[in-house]
Amino acid sequence: MLRIHGIARSRAFRCIWAAEEAGLAYEVVPVGFGPGLKAAMAAINPNGKIPALEDGGLLLFESLAINLHIAGKAGAPLMPVGDDAARTLQWTLWAATEAxxxxxxxxxxxxxxxxxxxDAAQGAAGAEALAARLAVLEAHLAAGGPWLLGQDFTIADCNLAGVLYGAWANGFDLAPCPTVKAWLDAALSRPAALAARRQREG
Incomplete structure (x- = not known):
């Protein structure tokens, strides 16, 4: 069984969603934010952060890397093969470095x-930077889709939509990017996403 250390109101949400999509048994080991976090996580994640994953003898940190591992256990279509495996890595890294x-x-x-x-100026700068990234995503989805790699939902969608969940849930202006909004609405309304959201939002 997968053991996800963290709480749903953290980046562990992404890992819970991935486990639900993969149909794998998991348990959430509740570790929350606070002064005791580093000590509580020291044996699992040397960075002293959540989430982290135990899968048998394997210990992993970094939520998106955890998700790639989970998807790899499930196989296709969640974790594609061939060129689409490379595209999955591309969009996962884009989620982390750009979005x-x-x-x-x-x-x-x-x-x-x-x-x-x-800091209002910093907030505005972040919004401008995110809007520029979403314009790239809008053009990509509008040219293909409905998912990042075409017809099948993959862990790339889970990873990027998980990164964008906070913006989607907290009123970021998605009006200039209607295709992105439709993609996010669809991704975050999947049964697996709803199961993870119930843990986070409930």
Missing amino acids: EPAAMQWAYNTYIRAPELR
Whole structure:
């Protein structure tokens, strides 16, 4: 059984969603944020952060790497082969390096930090940067789709939609990117996503 260390109101949400999509048995080992986090996670993740995964003797950290492992256990179509395996890695890394930094800059200065700690200029810069990335995604999805790699939902969709969940759930303006909005709506309404969202939102 997969053991996901973390809480659903963290990046562990992505891993819970991936496990649901894969149809694999899992348990969530509840480790939340706070002063004891580093000590609680030291034996599992040397970075002292959540999430982390135990799969037998394998220990993994980094939520998107965990998801690639989970998808690999499930196989196709969740984890494609051939050229689509490379495209899955491409979009997963794009989620981490292009989409997430901008999304988090906006999020920290819009709804995560206490109001007195928010920087409106930083929030606006994050929103502008995220909008530029979403324009790239809009063009890609509009040219193909309905999913990132075509007709099949893959872990690439789970990973990128998981990264964008906070923006989607907290009112980021998706009106300029209707195809992205439709893709996010569809991804986050899948039965596996709803099961993960119930843990996060409930």
